[in-house]
Amino acid sequence: MLTYHIITIGCQMNYADSERLASRLEQNGYKKTADKYGADFLVVNTCGVRQSAENRIYGLIPKIKKENLRSKIILTGCLAERKDVKRRLKDYVDIWLPIGKIQSVFRSINEAENEKIKYNYLEIKPNYESKFSAFLPIGNGCDNFCSYCVVPYARGRETYRSAKAILAEANDLVKKGYKEIILIAQNVNSYKSGKTDFADLLKAINSIKGDFWIRFLTSHPKDMSKKLIKTMADSDKVCKQIYLPVQAGDDKILKAMNRKYTVKHYEQLIKTIRQAMPEISVTTDLIVGFPGETKKQFNNSLNLFKQVKFDMAYISEYSARPGTAAFKLPDDVSRQEKKNRKSRLDKILRQTALINNKKYLGKTVRVLAENQSKAGEWFGKTATGKDIRFLAGQLDLKAGDFVNVKVAGVREFCLAGVLN
Numbered sequence: 001m002l003t004y005h006i007i008t009i010g011c012q013m014n015y016a017d018s019e020r021l022a023s024r025l026e027q028n029g030y031k032k033t034a035d036k037y038g039a040d041f042l043v044v045n046t047c048g049v050r051q052s053a054e055n056r057i058y059g060l061i062p063k064i065k066k067e068n069l070r071s072k073i074i075l076t077g078c079l080a081e082r083k084d085v086k087r088r089l090k091d092y093v094d095i096w097l098p099i100g101k102i103q104s105v106f107r108s109i110n111e112a113e114n115e116k117i118k119y120n121y122l123e124i125k126p127n128y129e130s131k132f133s134a135f136l137p138i139g140n141g142c143d144n145f146c147s148y149c150v151v152p153y154a155r156g157r158e159t160y161r162s163a164k165a166i167l168a169e170a171n172d173l174v175k176k177g178y179k180e181i182i183l184i185a186q187n188v189n190s191y192k193s194g195k196t197d198f199a200d201l202l203k204a205i206n207s208i209k210g211d212f213w214i215r216f217l218t219s220h221p222k223d224m225s226k227k228l229i230k231t232m233a234d235s236d237k238v239c240k241q242i243y244l245p246v247q248a249g250d251d252k253i254l255k256a257m258n259r260k261y262t263v264k265h266y267e268q269l270i271k272t273i274r275q276a277m278p279e280i281s282v283t284t285d286l287i288v289g290f291p292g293e294t295k296k297q298f299n300n301s302l303n304l305f306k307q308v309k310f311d312m313a314y315i316s317e318y319s320a321r322p323g324t325a326a327f328k329l330p331d332d333v334s335r336q337e338k339k340n341r342k343s344r345l346d347k348i349l350r351q352t353a354l355i356n357n358k359k360y361l362g363k364t365v366r367v368l369a370e371n372q373s374k375a376g377e378w379f380g381k382t383a384t385g386k387d388i389r390f391l392a393g394q395l396d397l398k399a400g401d402f403v404n405v406k407v408a409g410v411r412e413f414c415l416a417g418v419l420n
């Protein structure tokens with residue numbers, strides 16, 4: 001029997017795509033193997049958001065081809081249609097597979113490149129990696145064209161699945177005993193299907209009977225409506241955690257990034273969200289060293305971090321991406337300065353995250369148990385998305401169980417506690 005191995009680089013969307021790809025390969029009779037050097041088909045699901053993610057494949061793919069000449073290499077994801085990447089890896093990659101065409105793998109893997117798209121690949125029933133937590137993609141692509149971002153070119157325009165299809169997948173997951181459904185798209189909150197918007201969709205999933213949590217990511221500040229905030233607050237299964245990338249704390253930079261909101265708008269949003277859900281935890285993304293970012297403009301990002309007091313932030317050093325509008329601008333903030341700016345933001349993040357976590361001390365929180373270390377310690381997540389470690393004592397616990405844990409200690413990005 002022929003075997004396959006999938007290597008996924010990048011975001012949750014890529015992981016969800018790989019689960020669909022795995023299901024197609026299995027329906028085609030291929031068997032999963034953990035041995036990437038021995039697989040008959042090696043699929044590399046690539047990411048082109050930053051140069052560092054792209055660079056990983058330039059080492060990996062030639063190495064695998066040299067180790068196993070027999071293996072067919074399939075390249076999918078962000079980089080599958082980039083001409084310069086195709087030129088660079090032409091001697092190693094056997095099949096270039098744009099993500100929207102993965103359903104054609106069902107027919108014949110060798111014809112994949114020539115197949116016409118028959119239906120949205122997100123409708124493929126996935127092989128979920130986890131038995132209790134599932135990514136549920138509600139759409140693909142992006143129409144926003146932020147000036148630094150490759151996603152609209154790599155994934156194409158926004159398309160959304162019907163509410164009916166999403167609800168059917170959610171119902172199926174709950175029936176199978178899943179405890180966490182994570183709705184994903186580039187901008188979940190611009191979801192639209194007929195008259196159903198994202199708030200309506202959340203409400204409908206929330207009304208499915210069962211004991212489970214709903215999370216979603218990511219939300220765009222320009223599309224974060226009052227209706228959505230109210231729906232979040234009113235829906236008991238919707239976790240009180242929001243992932244709201246800000247990208248910069250300066251209005252001029254936000255404009256150059258084509259983000260279509262101001263710092264004031266963002267701060268007001270956070271205020272409204274916290275008023276509606278005081279326990280909410282807030283995660284953001286921010287880019288340092290965007291072309292032309294002055295020290296003063298960066299200081300505005302520092303001030304925003306001090307002001308908002310994020311629980312988590314993914315801070316990236318600007319990486320010039322071919323084909324984007326910002327690629328034409330001089331990448332004029334030095335690497336050292338980008339590193340320096342990132343570490344100054346990291347420092348504030350650590351302080352605010354710790355202050356926020358101290359509020360948990362002595363409180364009992366509901367936790368989804370995720371895995372156990374060899375030494376017996378359990379790891380899980382709170383509804384607010386905080387990592388938490390705890391001991392289960394004599395309790396016969398399994399991954400995917402909900403438990404109550406009393407918080408006895410906190411660090412910047414982790415809580416610790418005992419079962420209650």
Ligand code: SAM
Nearest residue numbers: 049148149186218245285286316317318319321
């Ligand atoms: N749709 C989301 C949003 O609007 O914020 C983000 C999706 S993007 C794939 C994930 C993150 O990668 C972004 O939030 C941004 O911080 C980072 N990113 C994207 N392009 C980048 C670039 N050229 N350089 C550095 N970071 C980048």
Ligand code: SF4
Nearest residue numbers: 142144145146149151
């Ligand atoms: Fe990229 Fe902007 Fe779309 Fe997010 S909203 S995926 S950053 S273009």
